Amino acid sequence: EKTGSTGNSAIAASLHSSGTIAVDIGSLSLTGSNDVLGGTIGGAGALLFGPGGHFTLVPGLTLSTEILDLAATAGLASATTLDTGLTYAGDFVLARAFGSAAWLELGGYTLALSGNALLDGALDALAPGSLVISGSAAVNGLVVSGAASVIDAGAIVQAGALVLNSSGTSAPSLTIAAGAVYDVIADVGISASGLPTVMNAGTLEKTGAFGTSVIAGNFTNTGTILAERGTLVLSGGGIDRIGATLAGAGEIALAPGGTATLQTGVVLAVATLGLYGGDVMLGGAQTYGGE
Numbered sequence: 327e328k329t330g331s332t333g334n335s336a337i338a339a340s341l342h343s344s345g346t347i348a349v350d351i352g353s354l355s356l357t358g359s360n361d362v363l364g365g366t367i368g369g370a371g372a373l374l375f376g377p378g379g380h381f382t383l384v385p386g387l388t389l390s391t392e393i394l395d396l397a398a399t400a401g402l403a404s405a406t407t408l409d410t411g412l413t414y415a416g417d418f419v420l421a422r423a424f425g426s427a428a429w430l431e432l433g434g435y436t437l438a439l440s441g442n443a444l445l446d447g448a449l450d451a452l453a454p455g456s457l458v459i460s461g462s463a464a465v466n467g468l469v470v471s472g473a474a475s476v477i478d479a480g481a482i483v484q485a486g487a488l489v490l491n492s493s494g495t496s497a498p499s500l501t502i503a504a505g506a507v508y509d510v511i512a513d514v515g516i517s518a519s520g521l522p523t524v525m526n527a528g529t530l531e532k533t534g535a536f537g538t539s540v541i542a543g544n545f546t547n548t549g550t551i552l553a554e555r556g557t558l559v560l561s562g563g564g565i566d567r568i569g570a571t572l573a574g575a576g577e578i579a580l581a582p583g584g585t586a587t588l589q590t591g592v593v594l595a596v597a598t599l600g601l602y603g604g605d606v607m608l609g610g611a612q613t614y615g616g617e
Contacts, residue, residue, distance in 0.1 A: 328354050328371065336376070349373055349391050356381065363387055377402035377426070385410040393417045398447060400424035407431040408455070413438045415461075422446035422467050432457065432474055439463070446486070449474045451496075470498040470522075478528070479503045485512045485534075490543055492520020502528040504549065513537035513556065521563045526551065532558045532576065545586075553578045553596055562586060572596045580606050588612060 327348035328335050340358035347354070349371035357376035364384040367373060372393035375381050383389075387410060394414060396404050398421040408431065418439050421428045428447035430437075432455025443463035451474035460479045466486030470476055473496040482502075490498045497520055502508045504527045511534030516524060522543040531552035532539050538556060544563040551558065551568075553576035560566060561581045569589035572578050579600030580586045588594075590610035598617040 328352060328369070334374070343367075344386070347373075353393075355397075367391060375404040375406055375428075377404055377428075379404050381406040383408050383410060383412060387412060389414050389416075391416055393419070395419040395421065396428040396430060396447065397421050398423045398426045398428040401426055403428045403447070405429045405431075408433040408435040408437060411435045411437075413440070415440045417441050418443040420445050420447035420449070420468070427467075427469065430457075440480075449476070449498075451475075451498075470500070472496045472498065475499045475501065477501045477503060478506045478508050481507045482509070484508070484510045484514060484516075486514055488514075488516045490516060490518045490522035490524075492518070492522055497522045499523040499525065500543075502526040502530055502549065504528055507531065509533055510539045510558070511535070513539055515540035515559075516542055518542035518563070524562075530558075531574070532556055547572075551578055551596075557598075557600070559600075559602070560586065568592060572599070580604070582606070 332352045334353045336355040340360040342362045344364045347367045349369035353372035355374040357379040368390040373391040377399045403426040432451040434453030436456045438458040445468045454473040456475040458477045465484040469489045471491040506528035510532045513535040536556045540559040545566040550571045553574035557577040559579045564584035566586035571593040573595040577598035581602040582604035585605040594614040
């Protein structure tokens with residue numbers, strides 16, 4: 327346990343723990359080349375997975391520190407693999423620094439975060455796995471690869487890049503659940519390689535900056551797309567299905583790589599609707615009173 331000093335204490339040797347680690351004050355930094363963590367890790371302090379360290383989180387782990395920081399620094403980053411499903415309610419950081427990204431391999435499991443999260447690093451999954459946000463998160467440079475899914479079940483704010491990077495036959499995805507909000511607050515977007523998917527059943531909105539944000543990937547909307555400022559471009563893959571509601575004082579533009587279908591019953595209440603490429607089809611009769 328760490329009970330004294332508000333500073334940082336470090337353990338550089340590989341640590342295999344199935345007992346209790348208590349970080350009651352300050353921070354504890356682990357930098358071992360093969361740390362295997364189970365048991366109970368808790369306390370009011372911060373747990374840092376240090377740059378250069380390799381960490382495996384195994385069945386039976388209970389994690390309840392105030393902060394969990396998967397760290398990175400110039401030229402060096404941490405690498406963490408889930409070998410179990412895990413829930414965490416504290417402040418979570420998946421870091422990026424000077425081009426180096428902390429790496430999190432979901433391993434076919436789910437990491438459920440209900441606190442505040444900063445997502446700047448790299449998320450991967452060799453087998454289908456999920457990062458579930460039921461609290462709040464900020465995205466400022468996240469790269470999602472393989473079969474990894476990001477599920478927004480709370481509130482995500484995007485101020486930097488988000489990259490959905492397909493690998494072989496595996497394609498990542500972003501899902502915005504019913505009742506959740508995904509807010510693009512700068513002139514940034516979601517870029518994609520291959521055929522990843524973006525599915526919105528909640529609210530996808532652009533509320534900051536007056537420029538353009540582009541959302542790539544196969545896109546399905548059954549919720550609300552809201553362009554309050556600037557232009558939100560849906561520049562999908564082969565198939566886009568646009569239903570429910572398009573609204574806001576800005577512009578929503580359709581520029582599919584293949585075919586975008588405006589589904590029967592879609593409400594077109596956005597001030598400006600742009601058609602900028604690809605094939606746009608009507609699933610039924612539509613009325614529109616904007617530009």
